[in-house]
Amino acid sequence: MELLLVILVGVLYSSGIYMMLRRSMVKLLIGIILLGNGVNILIFLMSGITKGKAPIIPADQTGFMGAYADPIPQALILTAIVISFALTAFALVLLKKAYTLTGTDDLDSLNIQDLDI
Amino acid sequence: MLLLIISIFIIGFAILFLRPTKDSKYFKFLSILPFGLFLYFLQFIPEIQSAKKNLIFENQWIPSLGISLDFKIDGLSLLFSLLITGVGALIYFYASSYMSRDPYINRFYCYLTIFMGAMLGLVLSDNLISLFMFWELTSISSFFLIGFNTNNEDSRKSALWALSVTGLGGFFLLASFVMMNSITGTFSIQELFSQSEVLQSNYQYYVIIAFLFLGAFTKSAQFPFHFWLPGAMKAPTPVSAYLHSATMVKAGIYLLARFTPILSDGEVWNMVLMCVGGTTMVVGAFLSVFKVDMKSVLAYSTISALGILVFLIGIGTEIALLAASTFILVHALYKASFFMITGIVDHETHTRDLTVLSGLKKKLPIVAICAVIAALSSAGVPLTFGFISKEIIYGSTFDFDFWTYNSVLILTALVLITNVFLTSAGLLVGIRPFFGKLPEKFENIHKPDYKLWLPIVILSVFTLLFGAFPFIADQGIISAVTTSIYRSQITQELHLWHGWNTILLLSGATIVLGFILYFIIKPSHKTVEKFDSLNRIGPQNIISVIAENIKLFAFKYTRFFHNGYLRSYILFIIVFIIGIVGYKFFNDVTLKINTNDLSPFRIYEFVIFVLIISAIIVITFTQSRLTAIVSLGVVGLSICLIFVVYGAPDLAMTQFAIDTLTVVLFVLVLFKLPSFLKFSNTKNKIRDGIVSISFGILIALITLQALFYPSNKEVSKFYAENAYLLAKGKNVVNVILVDYRGIDTMIETVVLSIAAVGVLSILKYKSEDEETRE
C-alpha cells in the first residue's frame, strides 16, 4: 500500500504543478490545493504508516501497549489542513477581487494592470 | 586617538548646522581644526626620531574576529598625517574665500572634514579591516567632493567614475586582506611584519599581491586606471588641490609603502611596480604638456608624479625609498601650490585656458612669485626642494653598484624623459600665465583676497626652506619615513650638494631640455583635439563599453527571468529543481526499495486510489469550473478515507470538515465566473505536462528512497509515553496541539485570524474606483 501512496504523492505533485502552470487564476488555486494535499500525504507517509491504530491511549491504560500511528506528523498535518483552508479562502477572495477589477480570469491581465498603474 | 578620529567625524556633521550667510565669514575659522591636528601630530616628531618605542593606541572593536581600531604612529603614517592636516589647514583657509559664494558651503566643509577624518584613519590604522573601512570612506567622501557641483552633469559623471574605479579597487583590496588573514590568522599589520615569510612562501602570494596592486593602482590612478583622475578635475579647485596633491591619490602610495616590508619579495613585487609605475610616469608626463586647460596639465603631471612614486617604491633600494619619501613631500608642496594658483587664476579671470592667459604678473605679483617658485621646484632648480628630490631620484636609478649597465641606461633614460616633460609641464602652469603681454580683457581683474594667496606663500616658503636646508626635512621626518618602509636604520641622508658628478649633469640636462621643450611646444586646442580622438581606444572607453554591455546583459537577463508571468517563474524553479536534484539523485544514489515490511495490500485501498487518480484526471482536463471543484472535493474526501484507514481519526475529521467548507467557499465565489477559457496552446500544454510529470516522478522516487530508511521516532515516543503521565491526556495528537506545542497552536490561531481579517478587509472596504462604478 505504501507503493500506491508513493504513486499518489507523485500524481498529486505533477497535477498540482501542471495546474499551477496554467494561465487561469482558478486553476492556479486548484493546483496549490492539490500540491498541499500531496505534501500532507508525503508527510503522513514519511513517518511510516500503521494500519488502524490511532495514537490514542486505551481508556483503561496509562500508556501504549502495542503499535500505534506516529502522532507528530498527524499534528503537523492537522495544522497544515486548517491553515490551507485559510490560505484558500484568502486566495479566493483575492482572485474574486482581481476578477471584478479586470473582468477576466487570466493571470496575464494582472501584468497589464500593473503597467497601467 | 580613537576619540580624536571620531570627533573629527562628529565635527564634520556638526558643520552642516552652520548656516551659510552672504559672505560666510566665519568659515575661515574652521581651518583651526586641521591646524590644531597638525600641531598635535607635530609633537610626535621627537618621539619618532628616537624610534625606540612604538606609538600604538589600542582599541578593541570586534575582538572575536580579530578586528580592532588600533592606531599606530610611525614615520610613514606621521608624514601622511602631517600632510593631510597641514595641507588641509591651508585648503580650509583657501576654500573659505574660494567657495564663499556657494550656497552649500556648509556641506562642502562637512564633506571635506569627513574626508580628512577618513584619510587620517586610513594612514593611522594598524588593522587591515579598519584600514579598509577608512579606505572605502575616502572613496565615498571623495565622491561627494568631486561631484560637489551637483547641477553639472560632467561633474556627477566624473564623480561616479572616480567612485566606481576606486570602489572596484577597494573590493580587490578587501579580498587581498581577507586572504592575508586566512593565511596568517591576524588582521594586525604589526603582526604581519613578522609573518612576511609565511605570506611569501604561500602559493596564494601572487593572488594577494595582484589584488593589493589593483587596490593601490586604482586609487593612485596608475595606468591603465589613470583616467578617473583628469575627470575628477571637475571638482572645485580646493578639492583638486587637496585630493590630488597630498591625500586621496597618495593613499595607494601609502598602501604600497606600508606593505613593502611585508610583501616585497625582491622580484615580482618590484618588477610589477617598476613596470606599471614606469609606464604611468612616462605616459602621464608626455600627455601633460599637450593640454591647454591648466587643471588638465596638472592632472596628468600628477598621474606622472604618482607613477614616479610607484616606480621608486618598485626599485626598493635604500636610496630609492629615500627618494620616494622625499618626493611625496616635494610633490605635495608644489602641486598643492599649483592647484591653488590655478584656482586663483580661474577665480579672477574666469578661464584656465593656457592659450588665452598671459602677463598676469602685473596684476597678481605675489601669486606670480609663488608660481615661479613652484615651477622651479618641479623643474628641480637648485635651492628649491625639488632639486634635492630630483638628485636622489637620479641617484636611485644611476646606481652601478645595484644595477647592470644596461638597466642603468634604460631606467635613467626613462626618468630623464619623464622629468623633462614634467619640467615643461610645470613651466607651462607656473610661467606661461604670468609672463608675456597682458591681454586687455584682464586689465580690470581685481586683486585676490589674502585668504587665497596666503596658503600659497606658506607652501612656497616651505619649498625654499627645505630646499636650502634639506637636513631640516631629513632629520625631521624623512629619515623616519624611510626607516619605517625599509625596516632598518638607513645610512643615506639628504644633502644640498653632492659634488660635481653625473647626477648633477643629469639634473642640469633636465632643466635645460625642459626649458627647450617648453619653448617648442605651444599649447593649442588642435593638439588637444588630436589626443582626444585617441581616447576612443583608451582604457576609459573600453571600460565604458564593457559597462554598457554588462548593463544590457543584466537588462536582458532580468527580462528573461523576471518577465512578470507567474507560470514562467514556477517553471524556472521546477526545472531548476529537477535539474539539480535529479542530477544528484541519479549520480550518487542507488535506488533501494523497501519491500520487506510493507503493509498488506487490500482491495478497498485500491478503490480509494483509483478514485483519487480519476478525480485528479478529471480536474486536470475538465473545461467546467464546477466539475473541477466537485472533483477536488472527491480528492479531499478520498484522502480523508486514507486517514481513516491508517489510524488518524483526528485528521480524517478535520479533512472532512475542511473539505466541505472549501467546496462551499469555491461555490460561493466561483459560481458566477465563466467557465475556463482556453488560454494555453497545445505546445505549452505538452511542455508543462512533461515538466510536471518528471517532477512528480522525481518526488515519488525520492519518497521511495526515503522510505527505505526508518524514520527517527524518539520524539514521537517521548510524546506518546508521557502524554498521560505529564499532560493527563490520552489523545496524543490533541495533547501535542494543546499542550506540548501549545505556543505553535496559538500562533496558528493568530494566522487564521489574520486570514479572516484579510478577507474581511478586502471585501468590506472597496476602493474608491469601485464605489464610483457602483
Place this chain on the structure above:
Amino acid sequence: MKKRENNIRPKLDTIILKTATNYLLPLLIMFSLFVLIRGHYLSGGGFVGGLIASIAFVLHSFAYNTKRTISLFRFRPLYLIPMGLSLSLFSGLLPFLISKPFMTSIWFLDSVAVIGAFGSALLFDLGVYLVVIGVVLTIIFTISENV
C-alpha cells in the same frame, strides 16, 4: 448592497431543509462541544469541534440566509476571534499565578464527570474552538454577503 444579495444568493428555499436545520443546528453544536471536550481523551479537539460548529451555522445560513444566521449570535462572529485568542492567551498566562513558566498545564479538578480532568489545556482548546468558528464564519459570511 442589499439588492445584490437578493440577486446572487443561491435559492435553497426548501421547507424540508429549513425544518431539518432547526433541529440539526442545536444537535450539531452540542456534538461539536462534545467533540471539543472529549478531545483530550479520544479523537477530537478544538479544531475539529470548531469546524463542525461552523458547518452547522453554514448549513443554517443556506437554509435561511446569512442575516438570519448572524442574528442567532448577539454579535458579529468576528468578535469570536479576539475572544478565543484572549482565552488561549489567558490559559497560557494562568501558570504565572503559581510561578510556573508560560503555558505549563495546570489542573483544577482531577475527575469531573464526562469531561475528565479539567485544566488549562481545556481552556486553551476552547479558545482554539472559538477562534476557528470566528474565522470560518467571518470568511464565509463575508464572502456570501459581498460576492
